[in-house]
Amino acid sequence: MTHQTRTPLLHRAWPVALVAGLAIIAAAAFAGMPGLLVDPLHTEYQWSRTSIGAAASVNMVVYGLVAPFAAALMDRFGLRRVAVAALLAVMAGAGLTTVMDQAWQLTLYWGVLIGAGTGSLAMTFAATVAHRWFVRRRGLVIGALTGSSAFGQLVFLPVLAWVTDTQGWRPAVVTLALSAGVVAVLVVLVLRDHPAEVGLAPYGAVEAVPRPRAEEGAALRTVRVLGRSLRRRGFWLLAGVFAICGATTNGILWTHFVPAARDHGMAVTVAAALVSTIGVFSLLGTVVSGWLTDRFDPRVLLVAFFGGRAVLLALLPTLFGPDAGPAMIAFVVVFGLLDVATVPPVILLCRRMFGADGAIVFGWVNALHQVGAGAMAVFGGLVRDVTGGYGPLWVLAAVLCGAAALLALRAPGRAGPEGAAEAAVSGGEGAFAGEPGPTDRNGSAERTTEAGR
Structure with a gap:
């Protein structure tokens, strides 16, 4: 074994x-912030909740549209450069938001800049x-990193709610910007684009893997994959399922739960803590969902997840009140378990249906998730402005979840020829094999390792 393939006691992959x-x-901390901004901005500037919601909407759509190209940007310019640029973008957007005085500026700063960064x-x-960076433990790492998004809201949201409630919304936004700046420094110091850059093999690989060549095309x-996918019925089924998923999580819970709870007399800090608790159980739910997706038909799991979500959203209007009682706590726990649980089944279905293009297809499906959100x-925001409450919104969300369950049942359940060929070399990563396979970028050394496991 050469020096370049020697595995140190603590592999550099783990700090990365x-x-x-x-x-x-x-x-991710920026994702939960719009729910805390609705009432303060409405009070200070007299902007309608619809216009504030529009900024949150642009944020989600830009987030979704950038995501499919993110992997291409990382291939071309490197992980570290893209991550630092993204963090600088969210810092700039947050800083500019604190000095805005027009609603369109909120859309530009929070919607476009922060949306692109996140x-x-x-x-x-x-x-x-x-x-x-990983051959072994890859599924675990993807699950943990995916769950970090929900965990980010868990860590920041209660603190941001307290700061907003006691100091105002600007100090809360500045807190987010400073946190992003600290992480940007850590990214510069620790993150590297590929193990070969520091003379290592990926964690668990039996031999060194060369750094992938930057592909300008x-x-x-990414665009061509979208063009081919648009001609496939399965793409539209998955896109519909995931658009409804976004509408009934990010679009409604993360944006409107806090102001809806406040309408019923609940303190902002309590409502934010409930949303954070959803984030805690989202992390657990994602891990469990990945384990289940290894063992059961992903379509059946999606039906169960959306069916449960429909029941919960239909019941939610009866649970609101000044205090967070046992019934509301139960809602938060169960909804959290279902919140991000849809991701592993959809990733696997993309892999089965589109083979080597599955990861890019999932990127586009995820973009439509954000469009729905x-x-x-x-x-x-429009419903709240027109009716004075959010009641009709929860009913609509429940109906949409029922529709998503029906769409999931109609999705193709077996791998096509492309998916079957890809599965033969993916080495059994389970649900998370829906992400780019081991032969996509890392070459034959990783393929050999995977086959031997």
Whole structure:
């Protein structure tokens, strides 16, 4: 074994994964903030909740549209450069938000700048880090990094709610910007683009893997994959399922739960703590969902997840009140378990249906997840402005979840020829094999390792 393939006691992959997780956490903290901004901005500027929701909507849509290209940007410019640029973008957006005085500026700063930054640190970033740095424990790392998004809201949201309630919304936004700056420094110091850059093999690989060649046409491939996918019925089924998923999580719970709870007399800090608790159980639910997806038909799991979500959202209007009683706590726990649980089944279905293009297809499906979230964020603000409450919104969300369950049942359940060929070399990573396979970027050495496991 040469020096370049020797595995140290603590492989560099683990610090890299840790810092990547911190970057995802810092970016994810911005996702929960719009729910805390609705009432303060409405009070200070007299902006309508619809216009504030529009900024949150643009944020979600830009997030989704950037994500499919994020992997191409990382291939072309490197993980570290993209991560630092993304964190600087969210810092700039947050800083500019504190000096705005027009609603369109909120859309530009929070919607476009922060949306682009956080979208670059989404699931494609997690998958790229895991696939470049890990052969063994890859599924575990992808699951942990994916769950870091929910964990970011868990860590920051109660603190941000307290700061907003006691000091105002500007100090809360500045806190987010400073946190992103600290993580950007850690990214510069620790994150590296590939193990070969520091003379190592990926964690668990039996021999060194050369650094992948930068592909200038990667972005073009992303667009071409979309063009081919649009002609497939299965793509539209998965896109519909995931658009509803976004509408009934990010679009409604993350954006409108706190103001809806406040309408019923609940303190902002209590409502934010409930949303954070959803984030705690989202992490657990994602891990359990990945384990279940290894063992059961992903379509059946999606039906169960959306069916449960429909029941919970239909019951939610009866649970609101000044205090968080046992019934509301139960809602938060169960909804959290179902919140991100849809991701592993959809990843696996993308892999089965589209083979080597499955990861890119999932990126586009995830973009439509954000479009659905953005549409619901705007519609929720409109409902509140017109009716004076959020009641009709929860009923609509429950109906949409029922529709998603029906769409999931119609999705193709077996791998096509492309998916079957890809599965033969993916080495049994389970649900998380839906991300780029071991032969996509890392070459034959990793393929040999996977086959031997």
